[in-house]
Amino acid sequence: MSNAPLATGAPGDLIGTGSRKAGSDLALKLRVNSEYVAIPLLALAIAAALFALFLLAIGKSPVDFVDYVWRGGFGTAFSFQNTLQRSAPLILTALAVAIPARIGLIMIGGEGALVLGGFVAAAIAIPMIGVVPPLITLPIMIVFAMVVGAFWVGLAGYLRYARGVNETISSLLLTYIGIAIMNFFVEGVLRDVSNPNKPSTKPLGDAYMVGKIPGTDVHWGFAVGILLCIALYFLLERTTFGFAARVTGGNYRAALAQGLPVGRLIVTCCAIAGACAGLAGFFEVAAIQGRANASLAAGYGFTGILVSFLARHNPLVIPPVAILFGGIVAAGGLIQRRMGLPDATVQVLEGLIFVVLLTSETLYGRFSIFKPRAGNDRT
Amino acid sequence: MSGDILTVLIAMLGGAIRVSTPFMFVALGECLTEKSGRVNLGLEGTLVLGAMVGYAASYHSGNPWVGVFAAGLAGSALGAMHGSICGLPRVNDVAVGIAMMLFGVGVAFFFGKPYIQPTAPRLGSISLGFWSDSASLKSALQVNPLFFIGIILALLMGWSFRNTRWGLVVRTVGDSAAAARAMGISVNLVRLLTTTVGGFLAGVGGAFLSLSYPGSWNQGLSSGQGLMAVALVIFARWDPLRCIAAALLFGAAGALGPSLQSIGITQGYYFFNAAPYILTLVIMIATSSAKHSARDMPGELSMAK
Numbered sequence: 001m002s003n004a005p006l007a008t009g010a011p012g013d014l015i016g017t018g019s020r021k022a023g024s025d026l027a028l029k030l031r032v033n034s035e036y037v038a039i040p041l042l043a044l045a046i047a048a049a050l051f052a053l054f055l056l057a058i059g060k061s062p063v064d065f066v067d068y069v070w071r072g073g074f075g076t077a078f079s080f081q082n083t084l085q086r087s088a089p090l091i092l093t094a095l096a097v098a099i100p101a102r103i104g105l106i107m108i109g110g111e112g113a114l115v116l117g118g119f120v121a122a123a124i125a126i127p128m129i130g131v132v133p134p135l136i137t138l139p140i141m142i143v144f145a146m147v148v149g150a151f152w153v154g155l156a157g158y159l160r161y162a163r164g165v166n167e168t169i170s171s172l173l174l175t176y177i178g179i180a181i182m183n184f185f186v187e188g189v190l191r192d193v194s195n196p197n198k199p200s201t202k203p204l205g206d207a208y209m210v211g212k213i214p215g216t217d218v219h220w221g222f223a224v225g226i227l228l229c230i231a232l233y234f235l236l237e238r239t240t241f242g243f244a245a246r247v248t249g250g251n252y253r254a255a256l257a258q259g260l261p262v263g264r265l266i267v268t269c270c271a272i273a274g275a276c277a278g279l280a281g282f283f284e285v286a287a288i289q290g291r292a293n294a295s296l297a298a299g300y301g302f303t304g305i306l307v308s309f310l311a312r313h314n315p316l317v318i319p320p321v322a323i324l325f326g327g328i329v330a331a332g333g334l335i336q337r338r339m340g341l342p343d344a345t346v347q348v349l350e351g352l353i354f355v356v357l358l359t360s361e362t363l364y365g366r367f368s369i370f371k372p373r374a375g376n377d378r379t
Numbered sequence: 380m381s382g383d384i385l386t387v388l389i390a391m392l393g394g395a396i397r398v399s400t401p402f403m404f405v406a407l408g409e410c411l412t413e414k415s416g417r418v419n420l421g422l423e424g425t426l427v428l429g430a431m432v433g434y435a436a437s438y439h440s441g442n443p444w445v446g447v448f449a450a451g452l453a454g455s456a457l458g459a460m461h462g463s464i465c466g467l468p469r470v471n472d473v474a475v476g477i478a479m480m481l482f483g484v485g486v487a488f489f490f491g492k493p494y495i496q497p498t499a500p501r502l503g504s505i506s507l508g509f510w511s512d513s514a515s516l517k518s519a520l521q522v523n524p525l526f527f528i529g530i531i532l533a534l535l536m537g538w539s540f541r542n543t544r545w546g547l548v549v550r551t552v553g554d555s556a557a558a559a560r561a562m563g564i565s566v567n568l569v570r571l572l573t574t575t576v577g578g579f580l581a582g583v584g585g586a587f588l589s590l591s592y593p594g595s596w597n598q599g600l601s602s603g604q605g606l607m608a609v610a611l612v613i614f615a616r617w618d619p620l621r622c623i624a625a626a627l628l629f630g631a632a633g634a635l636g637p638s639l640q641s642i643g644i645t646q647g648y649y650f651f652n653a654a655p656y657i658l659t660l661v662i663m664i665a666t667s668s669a670k671h672s673a674r675d676m677p678g679e680l681s682m683a684k
Contacts, residue, residue, distance in 0.1 A: 180656070
């Protein structure tokens with residue numbers, strides 16, 4: 001669709017299919033694909049160095065910063081479980097960026113789908129509390145959250161296909177609209193009047209909350225996120241649907257000429273993406289907050305964009321990257337208290353990483369070490 | 380009843396003039412950038428950073444116009460960053476815009492925290508309602524000089540696109556990079572300059588937010604105005620004068636909620652808050668087409684096919 005190159009996953013299967021020697025085949029694959037690991041890591045290192053300089057310039061210690069990120073996000077069993085818990089919405093909102101990216105769209109509406117999904121899950125559950133048992137209520141909440149999320153991002157995909165509306169702008173507009181819709185209800189008809197604090201819906205109550213994974217302090221959203229990453233990886237890489245989607249993302253006109261149902265492919269990919277983000281909203285409501293309010297719009301959807309780009313839109317790489325950023329987000333409070341830095345520090349770091357990462361796109365193909373040697377089968 | 384309608388209309392007129400000014404500057408900046416064939420989606424971040432820097436500079440210097448200039452400089456720094464990064468091969472300008480948006484907002488919130496409390500000197504207004512006896516009309520016609528500067532800039536920009544060598548260079552680069560190269564023009568340099576100047580204008584738009592209307596600095600100051608202004612450029616078909624008209628329309632939509640509140644209609648406050656976003660989306664749907672690219676679109680633009 002867009003003429004400009006969009007980062008996609010490592011095109012591992014482009015290389016080596018013609019070679020007969022299996023051993024050198026693997027070595028070649030490794031050599032070529034290592035570029036897709038090395039350059040993002042280099043970008044991370046450069047961004048970290050720039051951020052360290054930034055901290056030094058304002059008179060703070062980068063060593064302390066790393067120390068607090070470690071202690072607040074990874075160092076203890078408690079903090080690591082907190083990190084995993086925070087990485088759950090990041091995994092799901094990153095999927096909401098990664099799937100449309102494979103079909104050539106830069107979709108950044110995950111935040112809106114998360115907020116609306118979470119809100120609708122709470123709104124649908126409230127009249128059922130005490131009437132319908134939790135075992136029936138929770139699946140209904142999940143379905144509604146996913147359907148609303150799927151509709152929200154699917155709409156941006158449909159508008160792109162049917163009307164040529166720029167999906168990046170429309171998905172972000174839909175995010176603002178989604179947040180306004182939630183505020184409209186949460187401060188209006190659905191407001192819990194007995195709660196004088198933050199305008200919120202009525203609480204779900206403990207019986208209607210999603211539990212923790214046994215033996216841990218991490219809610220089920222994390223496990224569901226990992227499973228979805230694996231499932232969607234297989235959908236994209238090992239099915240005809242995924243192949244058709246990748247062809248459409250690679251060359252829109254060729255896909256049209258081949259007679260691929262591009263409209264259906266685009267809307268389906270976007271709907272899957274939105275369903276993931278909506279699910280993230282469900283878990284934020286039913287496993288963390290216990291009610292829907294403005295805290296749902298905590299920026300997970302925006303950090304998820306960065307996670308997906310850093311993972312090169314590969315679902316299998318999303319979980320480790322999400323855990324890294326989950327840790328940084330989790331340590332945010334500690335950094336704020338102990339180092340006297342504003343809460344936007346994490347945002348600055350994320351923005352810096354994002355900018356450096358996208359700049360590093362220019363490095364691909366410039367290092368001969370990653371290139372197949374002359375004389376190999378590939379021309 | 381008719382008095383109420385008049386009150387709402389006058390409030391909307393005043394609101395449209397006030398609310399439209401930041402839209403105007405961001406849209407003019409984006410118009411210039413897009414005319415040269417590049418999209419800067421990061422102007423939302425530029426707007427917020429401009430608001431913060433403008434407020435801080437006005438507070439420290441005591442002169443709001445120093446704030447306006449400082450906001451422009453901060454905006455051009457972000458613009459130059461976007462422009463130089465996108466000059467590298469294989470870099471996607473839309474994605475860089477998203478990153479710059481998050482980066483700009485992050486930096487603004489980071490350094491802006493100490494300026495939420497103190498009061499900085501604001502920009503003064505010109506009273507154009509002296510001929511009227513109506514107090515509400517007088518207050519509606521308190522117009523900020525930046526509004527007129529924006530209109531003059533739009534006229535100047537539209538004229539330059541048509542009549543000057545510079546205008547021709549920018550249009551050529553935007554319509555066909557190959558033709559521009561054949562003419563011996565450095566495509567990247569032109570785009571770097573247009574993105575930098577575009578960032579300056581967006582920064583000034585931000586200064587209007589914090590120094591005139593609403594006239595304070597806080598983290599919720601801009602919620603999507605920068606993004607809507609980018610969408611507005613498509614609607615305005617890359618014409619500076621039409622950008623002004625579109626900005627006024629958006630300003631009126633943004634003023635709808637507060638105007639209704641002024642006569643006591645508070646129901647649906649959040650709906651009216653969402654009105655500008657919905658209007659933007661509807662306009663985008665109405666003016667785009669899947670079959671062909673938007674009318675008068677610069678040929679090199681990557682955002683639509």
